[in-house]
Amino acid sequence: MQPETTEIPLSQAVEAIAGRFHPRERITAIRSLGSGNVNDTFLVTHQGHRPSGPAGSFVLQRLNRRVFERPELVMHNLVALGDHVQRRLASPPAELCGRRWEVPQVVRCRQQGHWVEQDGEFWRSITYIGAATTTDVILDRNHAREVGYGLGMFHSLISDLPADQLKDTLENFHVTPAYLHRYDTVIKSCHSEGPGVCAAGAFIEARRHGIDVLEAALQRGELQQRPIHGDPKINNVMIDETSGHAVGLIDLDTVKPGLVHYDIGDCLRSCCNPAGEETDQLHTVRFDLELCESILEGYLSVARHFLSDWDLHYLPDCIRLIPLELGLRFLTDHLEGDVYFRTERPGHNLQRAAVQFRLTESVEQQLPQIKSIVRRLAGC
8 A cells, every 4th residue: 555645734944844854835735645654744735846856746754763772873884885876777787678767865954964953853755666665464465476576676786885884783683592681681670470371481581592593693793794684574675556566675774784584574574464453362373474475585696695595594593583583672661661672562562472472382393394495596
């Protein structure tokens, strides 16, 4: 579905900020865009064309400084990634096969700079990818293949961007042993535990020794850090409204150095559980092997060329690890009083943790089939 837009009163403050990126007298409308929980996002439409930006519309965002304490580092990464991809697209890779591909570009201010700071708030503008849409669920196996292709093309286009050219905007993000350490600290101070917490704790304890599998491989030099998206869930993959092809990834604030396995595992986690992470029917939670196969088929069709044998070896591990990690994060937040993830009721994060642990179990039960799929698709 198309990201929802809602007409809002043309706030003078927002209009004034938009005017720093495009002549104010040519702005025709400002609408709220999407339903994100982090940043305030607006779609600005305008008349005419300015050389440094797109004709017709652009995205204006107020960054949440409580989440991104150093937004200038986020902007550094956006500019570095955008410039690199544009250079790559000047001579499109053969894997694109003439297909459309776009990456949101930072729109410079009319005077100078890439952002506006005013009254303690941080504003930036990026290009808008039109004639494309997103969904919250996988529609079919063709859609799954396109989601995999989209993530694979994104990784492929930045695979030669040195990771040290990006800033680490979210330290220890997806570093599972760090989440385990936090859990260990929090659980020691808990004086009363219900049966749900005890069961979740036992689940973690049974898997404690395998929780550092990716970080240990990184330390041994078997894996290497590369630029990653950081949040490649299904509704961050843009799909062309006409062709049904993936045309780009959005929500690039989490771009940082990391393991591509974080992205692959998180994409599969979010796409391959038809019941969704908010279900209270644990018996319906399962890891859909057919969707997994289609996503990996799309991904490896364009990303296989830069992956090492070790990268392929650890793919099944990341598919198991990332839902376990998210469950660990939900459980820890429950124990801390629901301070990070937004909740709607008591015990909500504990229920979310149970869903992710059930998904982890489903992955574990199918690991031989997952390994076989990876070997076949990778030509091993």
